Amino acid sequence: MTDLSIKQSAVSVFFGRLGRHALRGIEQLGDGTMLGLNALAMIFRRPWQGKHFILQMHALGVGSLVIIIITGAFTGMVLALQGYYTLAKFGSESLLGAGVGMSIIRELGPVLGAFMIIGRAGSSITAEIGIMRVTEQTDALEMMAVNPKQRILLPRIVAITLAVPLLVSLFDVIGIGSGYIVGVELLGVNPGAYMAELIAKITMHDIYGGWVKAVVFGFMIGMICTYMGYRSEPTTEGVARATTQAVVVASVGVLIVDYILTSFFL
């Protein structure tokens, strides 16, 4: 075989693999969208899933509170530290409140909050549904005339879609509060200036933008993590792989969608 033909065959193998991966990705995107939409279409169908929705809100939302509070606090603190030393070079320490607030509300709150929720709640959704598949619990529901998409997928998708904006709002408040403590109490920024700049620079447009991002991220996390669990290979290895994939795909998805949404909201 000549050098040229070896190179040609390597190139064709590379593009062949790339093509197969792309096709599989598109197939999964379509399958996941259809599965999620099928589940969502049952939202107004009896029996109502209100009780299960509340249980999931508790498990996914309340269960993520601690991690959100810790992440929000340290994000606000480190932003205040970094922001202070940068702004101090230009003698603009009074802008610290606005800098911390805008960074958190517009960007860091939704994105970091979503990452934490993916790690804490999204992975548990995938693993739980995957294990239900391995242990035939989803089949048992089917045989008891209970639709697993309505009972398992729907409450989780709705709960996490609503839980993420609430948790992100908490992240924002904690982040701005801890930024205030570090900036004002530790570094000596004028408290009036901190709050005045914060209130003056942050508009409702910023806050709505953050909420829209949070809702979209929550919906994405719900769709991706339920899909990965429901379609996981029913083996222990399959569930482990699906959980890892769910975290990776949801995290990358959040970053990509964040860029698209930011370009709209700017």
Added chain:
Amino acid sequence: MIRGEQLSKSYGDVMALTPTDIHVREGKITAIMGGSGSGKTTLLRLLAGLEKPSSGHVWYGDEDLCAMTDKRLYELRQSMGMLFQYSALLNSLNVYDNVAFPLHEHTDLDEEVIQTMVSMKLEQVGLRGFEHLMPSELSGGMAKRVAFARAMAMDPKVVFFDEPTSGLDPISSGVISTLIQNTARKNRMTSIVVTHDVSAGLAIADHVILLWQGRIIAKGTPDEIRDSDDARVQQFLEGRPDGPIPFSRSTTSYIDDLTHRPGTVRLET
């Protein structure tokens, strides 16, 4: 009542079930027997509608399960029960809630009535008083007995049993076999039992189907199966390693494998 017509199932290149006709008699116990990998669980899952066949139809009366709407399928399933091989209890619910699950879902009965019904079902399987335990606190045998009670909770007309006695001690195994037989007779329940437990299968069944390599090799009453002159049937019934059904699934020569002769697959390669 339940009829499989030219049912087949393949997973990729593997043919789990070749086109098969099967007729399950109403109010009778049909045992589907065969060795591991013979396609019996696949056949059961096709008949229960848990999987779509690659070809063929499953008829419930004059309705095709494969062409049914989800709504109709779920209506039909309210009169079905299934005991899974590994119990498939809902992990987040205790024993009481597992057994009461179908009753809570599909009836408007008072909780008091449901409590009585659950107690009766658990008494049948010898586990009354264990209502508060979680599935993780049960042994395999106990979990299977709870799953049996759950499968019977709605007094179904059709019940699928996937290896109902595997993993059970002889007493529990005997109790479950007797329960299947008694409940089926008393309620005129159509039962489809997948098992490789020859003695239990032949003892309780009215009709036996024997599968090998995804195809039916014998069917008939237990006596007809016992008297079959098919060497494969006799080998299976007697559990002999030698005969037309090979014990070993290996396709390469054992000696060649051990001596790493050219042409054999070595583990390290």
